Amino acid sequence: MNLNTAQPPVASAAPRQGAARVLRHVWARNMGRFALVCVLLLLACALFAPWIAPHDPIAIKAALRLQGPSAEYWLGNDQLGRDVLSRLIYGSRIAMSVAFLGAGGALACGMVLGLLAGYGPRWLDTVLMLCCDSVMSIPMILFALVVVALVGSSVSTIILIIVTFMMPGYFRVVRSQTLVLKRMDYVTAARGMGASGLSVVVRHLVPNLGGTLLVLVAMDIPAVVAIESGLSFLGQGVQPPTASWGSVLNDGYAFIRQAPHIVIAAGLPIVFATLGFTFLGEALRDALDPRSTGGQRP
Numbered sequence: 001m002n003l004n005t006a007q008p009p010v011a012s013a014a015p016r017q018g019a020a021r022v023l024r025h026v027w028a029r030n031m032g033r034f035a036l037v038c039v040l041l042l043l044a045c046a047l048f049a050p051w052i053a054p055h056d057p058i059a060i061k062a063a064l065r066l067q068g069p070s071a072e073y074w075l076g077n078d079q080l081g082r083d084v085l086s087r088l089i090y091g092s093r094i095a096m097s098v099a100f101l102g103a104g105g106a107l108a109c110g111m112v113l114g115l116l117a118g119y120g121p122r123w124l125d126t127v128l129m130l131c132c133d134s135v136m137s138i139p140m141i142l143f144a145l146v147v148v149a150l151v152g153s154s155v156s157t158i159i160l161i162i163v164t165f166m167m168p169g170y171f172r173v174v175r176s177q178t179l180v181l182k183r184m185d186y187v188t189a190a191r192g193m194g195a196s197g198l199s200v201v202v203r204h205l206v207p208n209l210g211g212t213l214l215v216l217v218a219m220d221i222p223a224v225v226a227i228e229s230g231l232s233f234l235g236q237g238v239q240p241p242t243a244s245w246g247s248v249l250n251d252g253y254a255f256i257r258q259a260p261h262i263v264i265a266a267g268l269p270i271v272f273a274t275l276g277f278t279f280l281g282e283a284l285r286d287a288l289d290p291r292s293t294g295g296q297r298p
Helices: 019-027 030-047 084-119 122-136 140-151 155-181 185-192 197-233 245-254 260-288
Strands: none
Touching: 019 030, 019 260, 030 084, 030 260, 084 122, 084 155, 084 197, 084 245, 084 260, 122 155, 140 155, 140 197, 155 197, 185 197, 197 245, 197 260, 245 260
């Protein structure tokens, strides 16, 4: 029997903790409370945009062109008289859908390939690592612009780009932790008792990877939001009249001297999303770390 007694990775005990307990640990910290409030507000805007938005986000009102904030239009109007607040609320639907679908797709692909590389034969590990290194060597922006030029700009294209470039990161993490976990005593014992490879992966490896990957996803969502906003800002993402944070930011940049409130308003949700999900990842890391003090540090 393998006598390796090395400890599993930091977040290996996460799946064994109840979701309610983890949330209590996150909520116990000021940073965790701030993160949860930001994330829940963004999700609420994305899910209930038709009921929350005070105006039609694509309704053109030329008489209100480039008007500043007012009692009726809290964040003012853009160059076509459209309500900036309503466009940002609807833009959260694009941002959150791209973030969760892109990060989720990258996580799913990276986990499957990482488990195959770490638990499978050596030749498969070598081939997958070579493919992963090849993808990571390509400049993301250049690849994104080429794909958009060939396929066309759409939400599905942005998600495909995100999955392609974020998948190698998850693949490397899953592969490295699988190489450690498969040598643990409980895995060796399970194989010695006749458990199949699939059973070992599903019952022992995947649960011990969950906590680490959950933290990584939370940390990566701001990067996904930045990619979507950046492509939309460049005109290669979501196309008008659909509202997105990047397109609103681009509209504001074009009229920054006449109406600086548009740029400021468009940057706020990106900042909140970045802070919210980054702080959430930090709080989850502390809550899921078995070596921490229960995630209750100040």
